[in-house]
Amino acid sequence: MSGAGTGAELRLVTPGEAIETSSGVRAGTGTISYGDAIIATKVGWVNNNNGVISVDPINSAYMPRSGDLVIGVIESVRNNLWFADVNGPFNGLLPMSLAPWKVEFGAAREQMDIGDVMLARVQEVDEAHNIVLTMKGVGLRRLKEGFMLEVSMTHISRIRGDNDSTLNMLKDATDCRIIVGDNGRLWIDGDSEGLSVMKKIIDFVRNEGHKENFKATLVEFIEDARRNL
Amino acid sequence: MVELVPKLLQQELKRLAENDQRIDGRSRWESRDIKLETNCLYNAEGSAKVTWGETIIYAGVKFEVRTPWPDRPAQGSLMCGAELRPVAGRKYEPGPPSPESIELGRVVDRGIRESGCIDMDSLCIIPGEKVLGIMIDIHVLSDKGNIFDACALGAIAALRTAIVPAERFDVGEDYPLAVSMTPTMCSFTRVGGRYVLDANDEEELGGNERIHITLGDEGHLHSLQKGLKGTFTPAEFDEILQVAQQRCAELAELVNSQEA
Amino acid sequence: MMGGYGDIKLLREDGLRLDGRKVDEMREVEIEAGILPAADGSAWVKHGLNVAVCAVYGPMEAHPRKIQRQDRCVIDVRYNMAPFSTSDRIRPGYNRRSREISKVTAESLESVVLVERYPRSKIRVEIEILAAEAGTRCVGITAAAVALADAGIPMRDLIVGVAAGKIEDTVVLDLDKAEDNYGQADLPMGILPTTGEIAFLQMDGDLSIEEYNTCVEYNMKAAKEIHELQKDALKRRYEEKMRGES
Structure with a gap:
């Protein structure tokens, strides 16, 4: 999710849309070269990383890679x-x-x-x-214990945050154990109260995970959820 | 396709049940939000769209003029069918109608038919020659649990708002179909060891048997069905029947409010 | 299709069509993306009085094994008309017409989806026509493209279904039911809106070469308009999420 939350204006593209025509850029994931242009192949946010143009897809199927x-x-x-x-x-x-x-x-x-x-x-x-x-x-x-949940592939990095910062915040707030799989699945375990807060948080991620100010609203949400325990 | 049931889901449903909780935070006898729209399909003489939580179904009513059955020369007919096509979910496969879709159609059909809400004699045009046939087709577009109640609600709502296209059949002016009652269905699923109202897809996946109850205006039973592996006790049935009495009345009110 | 209905007038004295449209004017189109929670991707399209819904599932392992392709995925399309979608009820189940439309629709979608990304897989595309008023195969294609994009399936372009035809010796865009029943020709196309390539083509009736060319011109114009609506539907779904309005 690089690009999100940096303040730079995000551009949403759809398949077939030409993103860049200037020379010196390369087609990254979520794009293909077509003639002189770089074309989006997915619905998502455009990302330019040192001349590599890619599209961060909003929805994506899990395709396993070695090491996942x-x-x-x-x-x-x-x-x-x-x-x-x-x-x-x-x-x-x-x-x-x-x-x-x-x-x-x-x-x-x-x-x-x-x-x-x-x-x-x-x-x-x-x-x-x-x-x-x-x-x-x-x-x-x-x-053997705990519970498994699924979230969309794009929310996985949102739940982890930079250097697992968001993930650690969730662990502290709920006193739950959580494992984030690269395949869009989460495993959580803890006491009854912690689990119910954690589930509310995961629901929040499912609904709000796309938003630019996600992390700030998440902090607020967690505080509210704990207060209402 | 047989769905894979993660053991952790079953364990979690059991744990929640022991704490009198449900997986989506609802209470035991709480339904998901329901949105009912009628007259939403061009070409259908009566139609309804039901959005029941994340479950979505359409029901459409069509009429035909046909010759009556020899043993009932002055009676029309009613037929209700449900299609569980592959559009409805990952687990549904193409092919001839599955036993599940036939069961669904027949349970909804019985509830409507046996309530007597349609007077079959009133569907006669010329005795022995011409009668009206009513066909209700139900189409499940998104199965996120409890399609039975959604389909039953859509079917009766489509029927209650149907217009008989008499002009098209050359038998007089168009008129609203007479429907004298509003039978509605309430389904209960055993989840984590106890019955809950309106199970969602996760509760159905990790749950056990289900019971469908259709009640008419007087609170009388018109159709019952127990589905899937499992047993229940008479005491359990008494408990859910009480819940159904109240809930079915609420659903009937929702349907009847559409007509004004 | 071939005339022979001399009494039925499809064009008015003022040169407009019975429903008041100009010859090169299409019916009103509305598109929504992501309307079926059970599906991996979905779309709803209202085109005139036609209503089509499309659900996409996958990619998933292709079953049975004999349909598997080692070098790409197969697109498994089912185009189906609901029993209540037409004025006379349709008996549920597959028929020759829906099989043919499913086949050519699948092949047109395979022309835009990057099928080589998913060897041995299949992508299920379920097109359900809920209300039919001429041109349902085109509406199905328009819906399928949005549903595939919504599911995150990589594509080199979207695809738009449009049709032009001939009534009373006049070429018109987007035939309605009466025009389809009593007109002289119908030319449905699936057009890649960015490149202008054609991935779906059928025709029946009688057209001169000039008339064919006019049909194509009208179809290309309509494809651009519908493409804007497709993009808008996809962006609306996510921009609203982004801004927190959903």
Whole structure:
């Protein structure tokens, strides 16, 4: 969300709209070159980063990339692997070799069963968009408690804020644990009061996350929410 | 398509139920906001759009002139069908009508038909030769939970505002269809172990069985349906029936206020 | 379509059409983006008395496997007329007409969507006609373009559905129901408004080459006008959010 909140006038474009025709600029994400012009391919805000023109899309599907932290839901289990829904077009595959446990052949469901929620990383994505997941790494695990929420892809960076500043503010305000997945999913856990405040805050992000003065209004909202506890 | 139910959702619904809370902050017998518009479709003789929370449905009424059934030579007919096409949500797939859409159409149909709000004799034009057939088609555009109540409300509202196109059929002047009652439906879903009114999509996904109750003007029962896996006790039914009495009256008032 | 309705006058003495439009004037168009909460992207278009709603879902894994393309996604379009959308009720379900329109609409959308970005996937485009008054396939295309953009699907341009035709030997823009029923020709097009390329084309009736050229000219002009409304609908949806008016 660079560009937002900097005070510079933001420009909203739609697919097909010519953004720039001057030479010396390059087409970044959300754009293509067409003749001399750079054309927007998505609805979003124009961003010029040292001559690279891109469009920050307002709406976007999750497309997994290697290294992403994702919150997945187990969709099927085989003898020696799991398939998880990661909010993208294709299920991610977790092979036994990248799971944190050693299990007997055929006993995979004892560790993770259909409907279980897990925190994983994307190990690799090939050209045909096959996704391999790993659960070997610090903190990667099955999420046994807490709650999973989905927000739009563009709100993910808004919830984190610069250097996780917004995220830390949320944690302090609610005394909840929160994990932000790169795949548009959040995991939260805490006591009943904290959770209900956190859910109100996430709803606020869903409705207001696009706005220029988002962070300022969020601070206000959190104070109000705590006062009304 | 079978939807995946995250276990954390079920756990959370259970935890909330134990604290007498709901996932969207409503109380147990609280409905989402409802917006009802009628006469909103050109070409339909009666129509309604229902925006029920984030669920959106349209209902349209069409008439036909046809020969009566041999065993009922002086009676017209009523048919109500619902379409759950893939437009309504990610889980819906193309193909012939699913058992879910047939159930939906038939439950709404029964509530209207059995209330007796349409006098089938009044639909006769020439006994043995010409009668009117009424067809209500319901189209679900956005399923975010409790499509049953939204569809039932749209169907009766479209019917109550329908104009019989008699001129087009060469049988006199156009006139408003006579509808003597306003049957409405109230649905309850078991969520986190207890019944709630008007479940949203998350509550349906992580919930269990549902009960649909259609009541007429006198508070009489006209259609009941229990759907999905699960059981309930007579005491539980008594409790939700009381809620339904009050709620159905409110819904009927909403429909009747459209006509003025 | 081929005349033969000698008694029916479609042009008035003053040269205007029965509904008072000039020959190159289109019906009123209104567009809204993002009106279906269950969909990934959606649009509502009212064009004259036509009403079309479009929902977009995806990209998602293409099922069944045999429709998967290793190098791109498929666009799975369903154009459907609601039973109550016409003066005589339509029996629900697919028919030859809706299948053909779905096929050519899908192919026109594949011409603007960057389909190579999503190998093995499909994007579902559900076009529902709620009220029909001639020209529904065009209204469906206009709605689909807005719904795809609303869903964040990358496209090299939007696409606009428009039609011109001929009544009483006169070329007119955007036929209404009577003109469609009793006119002499109908030429629906799907136009990429920025580049002027044509991605959808059908025609039936009888047109001279000159008349065809006039139809294209009218369609191009109308496409620009509708494009402004498409852009406005998409921007309104988000600028309002941005300014906090929603």
